[in-house]
Amino acid sequence: MPINKPAKTDYKIIDLISNRWSPRAFAEKDVPKDILRPLFEAARWAASCNNSQPWRYIIAQKENTDQFSKALSCFNENNQKWAKNAPVLGFVCAYQLMAGDRKSRTNFYDTGMAMAQFTLQALEHDLYIHQAGGILIEEVRKEYSIPDDVDIVCGFGLGYQGEADILPEVLAERELQERIRNPIEDFVFTETYNNKFK
Numbered sequence: 448m449p450i451n452k453p454a455k456t457d458y459k460i461i462d463l464i465s466n467r468w469s470p471r472a473f474a475e476k477d478v479p480k481d482i483l484r485p486l487f488e489a490a491r492w493a494a495s496c497n498n499s500q501p502w503r504y505i506i507a508q509k510e511n512t513d514q515f516s517k518a519l520s521c522f523n524e525n526n527q528k529w530a531k532n533a534p535v536l537g538f539v540c541a542y543q544l545m546a547g548d549r550k551s552r553t554n555f556y557d558t559g560m561a562m563a564q565f566t567l568q569a570l571e572h573d574l575y576i577h578q579a580g581g582i583l584i585e586e587v588r589k590e591y592s593i594p595d596d597v598d599i600v601c602g603f604g605l606g607y608q609g610e611a612d613i614l615p616e617v618l619a620e621r622e623l624q625e626r627i628r629n630p631i632e633d634f635v636f637t638e639t640y641n642n643k644f645k
């Protein structure tokens with residue numbers, strides 16, 4: 448049974464945003480390339496500084512065993528516990544340079560924009576994404592021959608939801624925990640930093 452954990456919002460927001468969450472339990476069901484493509488299409492249309500489009504994705508599908516093991520070995524030990532269940536693993540990277548070889552100040556930000564769109568588009572196909580900052584950056588760089596002018600931002604697992612009981616106990620419990628957030632007044636200011644916008 449899929450676990451639904453819609454955000455308990457103070458104001459009405461669009462369903463895609465409230466329904467997105469980050470499961471660790473993925474079903475043993477492959478995700479065909481044709482279903483992945485609209486997710487990349489959504490990422491493609493993200494806004495970016497000077498339309499620099501710095502996002503770069505590396506993808507490994509479970510049916511390609513060698514590629515999958517290589518990707519999994521680039522996640523840290525804790526994240527491997529759930530990432531091994533995902534039918535697709537990936538890494539999102541950010542190219543550092545803009546037109547004229549100027550260094551971008553916003554390549555991580557732009558890449559996050561693309562990833563947010565990717566994540567929301569996934570829900571349209573009943574796919575969920577769990578991102579992982581806990582990856583072995585130098586391993587990723589070496590295994591995929593990533594050049595020095597590309598930052599490695601984040602790993603992720605992607606797939607259809609599975610049953611929480613496939614996870615180790617601590618993670619299975621977390622799977623069912625309520626999603627929580629800081630209140631709006633903690634992060635929206637006016638006049639001066641920390642002066643709450645009420």
Ligand SMILES: Cc1cc2nc3c(=O)[nH]c(=O)nc-3n(C[C@H](O)[C@H](O)[C@H](O)COP(=O)(O)O)c2cc1C
Pocket residue numbers: 467468469470526577578579580581582601626
């Ligand atoms: C950049 C980034 C890095 C993350 N790194 C990890 C990670 O290494 N391991 C993990 O289990 N979850 C990781 N997460 C998932 C977050 O813990 C999760 O998004 C957060 O707790 C909010 O939960 P929700 O996405 O279900 O709303 C990461 C999420 C993001 C966006």
